[in-house]
Amino acid sequence: MPENIKKALEEQIKQLEYELTTELPAEIKRAVALGDLSENAEYHSAKQRQEFVNARLGQLKKRMGELAMVNLENIPRDKVGFGSTVVVYEEAKDAETTYKLVTSEEADVLKGLISTTSPIGRGLLGKEVGDEATVVTPTGKRLMEIKKLWTIHDGTPEV
Known part of the structure; x- marks a missing residue:
């Protein structure tokens, strides 16, 4: 924890x-x-x-x-999980966004800290670089492609 x-x-x-x-x-x-x-x-x-x-x-x-x-050792080293920092590309926005998956207590969307239980967090969990995720949010479906990934085991990335 x-x-x-x-x-x-x-x-x-x-x-x-x-x-x-x-x-x-x-x-x-x-x-x-x-x-x-x-x-x-x-x-x-x-x-x-x-x-x-x-x-x-x-x-x-x-x-x-x-x-x-x-148990942090059970978090995958090559897939999105708790503590991962993910760069995703959304074609609809033609933009890349960086998210870090955190606990619900730490979540702060304005800082890019999203909960693993949020719609985006759940949609990204288990994905690898190159995978696409369809995320259903209150504003509609969003298609995101995983461009870069750093897991909790890699340390904090320089983004």
Whole structure:
């Protein structure tokens, strides 16, 4: 798992756990002291936030577990996969575009960082130099030809 992603997830988990164990109990206690719980907006709001924080904590911990199981040695050395930098040519645009496939937490389309779970990421996965990929995006189908490829094993390319 990329270290920056691990740290970001750990920080989010730490903040949410603090909120769940310290801030929300105090908020609920204050709301209970106000009286009648059936019409107590503060109480209901705090309880809803508590449910949300619990659910979000579960999601983040599950994601940490999923990312911890990623074995970089299983990523192909000659095909597009997680961590790959790919130069594609789109005839419709008559232009080359460079993408790097990253986790959903790192994705930033404006910087060319696309998630492996995005339409373009999924369309490029498993392709080799010279292959064409038909990618279905919300704006329609896009035909991309793989021109250059650097996998996670090659290091960062000079593009």
